[in-house]
Amino acid sequence: MAILGQFDEAESLYIESIRSAKEHRFVHEQGIASELAGMFFYERGLHQKACTFLKHSIDCYNEWGALAVSRVSDTF
Numbered sequence: 001m002a003i004l005g006q007f008d009e010a011e012s013l014y015i016e017s018i019r020s021a022k023e024h025r026f027v028h029e030q031g032i033a034s035e036l037a038g039m040f041f042y043e044r045g046l047h048q049k050a051c052t053f054l055k056h057s058i059d060c061y062n063e064w065g066a067l068a069v070s071r072v073s074d075t076f
Contacts, residue, residue, distance in 0.1 A: 002040060014040060018056075031060030031069075 001010035014037035021030035038053035061070035 007044065010040065011037075027060050028064045028066070031057045031064060031066070034060060 001007070001013060014033065017033040018030055018037065021027075021033055034053045034057035038050045038057060040050075041047075041053060042050035058070045061067075
């Protein structure tokens, strides 16, 4: 959707993906979806919103045990 310029739809899909991953207890998928959403919002110039999603991805990676990924991500 983002590639097609349908940014509102893309935002909804990112958020739904994160919600679904959380609901089904796939913390690694929640982290990945949050990271991708953060990059999406950053590219759109919504830096505060991007920061929120990127921090959430770090929390998910830490919970999952992917400490190397969270350490690298935490440097932004």
